[in-house]
Amino acid sequence: MALTVHIPEYLEDCELTAGEDLAREPAFWLAHLMLTVGDPSEDPDRYGVNASAYEAMVEHLSNPEEPWPVLRVPFEDGHTAYAVYASFDDANNVDFFVRHHEWGRLGYLGQCGADEAGPGLSWTELATLAETAQNSSAGLTDSSQRLLLLLPMLGDAETPPEARHMVAQALTRCGISSEADELATMLVGEQETGSEPTWTVTADSPIAVCSSPYSPRHIPLALGITPRQAQALTDALTGRG
Numbered sequence: 190m191a192l193t194v195h196i197p198e199y200l201e202d203c204e205l206t207a208g209e210d211l212a213r214e215p216a217f218w219l220a221h222l223m224l225t226v227g228d229p230s231e232d233p234d235r236y237g238v239n240a241s242a243y244e245a246m247v248e249h250l251s252n253p254e255e256p257w258p259v260l261r262v263p264f265e266d267g268h269t270a271y272a273v274y275a276s277f278d279d280a281n282n283v284d285f286f287v288r289h290h291e292w293g294r295l296g297y298l299g300q301c302g303a304d305e306a307g308p309g310l311s312w313t314e315l316a317t318l319a320e321t322a323q324n325s326s327a328g329l330t331d332s333s334q335r336l337l338l339l340l341p342m343l344g345d346a347e348t349p350p351e352a353r354h355m356v357a358q359a360l361t362r363c364g365i366s367s368e369a370d371e372l373a374t375m376l377v378g379e380q381e382t383g384s385e386p387t388w389t390v391t392a393d394s395p396i397a398v399c400s401s402p403y404s405p406r407h408i409p410l411a412l413g414i415t416p417r418q419a420q421a422l423t424d425a426l427t428g429r430g
Contacts, residue, residue: 192327194259196271196288198295205273207327208258212334215364216242220250221272225283225301225341226376237366250274251281261328262335264321265425267291269328270298272338285309285342287410292418296411298342299404308344308404311388311397312352315343317428319359333359340376344386344401352377395423 192207199205211217219238223229224247233243250258253276262270266289273284280303287296298309310318319336322329329335336359357373365372386401394409396419401407411422423429 191256193256194261196259196273196295198288198293199273200275203275204256205259206256208260208274209327209329211246211258212260212329212331212338212363214242214246215366216246217250218334218337218360218363219243219365220246221283222337222340222372222376223247224250224281236368236372238364251276253278260338262318262338263328264318265428266421268422268425270318270339275302280304283341285339287422289411289414289418289422292411292414294411294413296414296422297405298410299406301341306403306405307342308386308399308401309342309406310339310344311399312343312345312348313428314397314426315339316355317426321425321428331362333362337363343377344399344404346385346387348377395420396426397423 194205194207196205215238219233219236220243223231229247233240249255257276258274260272264270268287268289270287271285275282275284282300282302282304284300285298287298299307315336318339319332322332322335329338336356340356353373356377357369360369360372386399386404388397388399390397396409398409399406409419
């Protein structure tokens with residue numbers, strides 16, 4: 190039986206369930222990436238994923254009659270990043286946010302689906318979150334899984350060329366057995382040096398803000414937390430802790 194997840198600051202009147210077991214299935218990873226940044230009608234056989242397993246996974250992740258799957262990425266100093274598959278009768282979203290039990294609020298990274306908002310992470314932040322797994326009884330600890338889960342939130346003009354290779358490796362390790370290089374190029378190919386968005390630190394907060402007006406991080410993440418908490422979050426996101 191799946192474990193119920195409680196997030197006090199999240200939407201009321203929804204049932205959340207731990208979804209980390211889904212990470213064992215290649216069909217989940219292809220569905221996750223196609224539902225967020227790709228095309229869900231893509232032929233899964235092209236990527237070495239069983240078509241019936243893929244179709245069943247897409248249906249599961251989009252079913253408003255079932256509890257909403259939640260996948261968690263615990264990172265430094267007690268922070269956790271979340272991806273929640275929010276399925277309504279008339280719309281589906283994947284909500285991405287970070288949380289700390291002391292905040293009393295969520296720090297929204299963005300959404301994919303019917304309501305688009307983002308980006309939510311710079312490349313430095315994404316790479317840091319992928320690699321800084323914490324000892325935790327709940328959440329993903331594998332760096333490849335952590336990278337792919339949060340990859341839809343990436344948007345950064347300074348994404349390095351080696352990002353494609355890192356994503357391709359993660360895809361292969363998560364069971365995408367064909368065309369991993371091509372898929373990685375599609376997923377990070379728009380991150381070109383000199384284009385939007387960019388990330389800067391202002392005098393208002395140590396937490397970097399995004400130049401895109403469509404990003405929740407156009408203002409500091411988790412706005413309203415204390416200066417100490419903001420510095421701790423910055424250190425955790427950038428690996429300076």
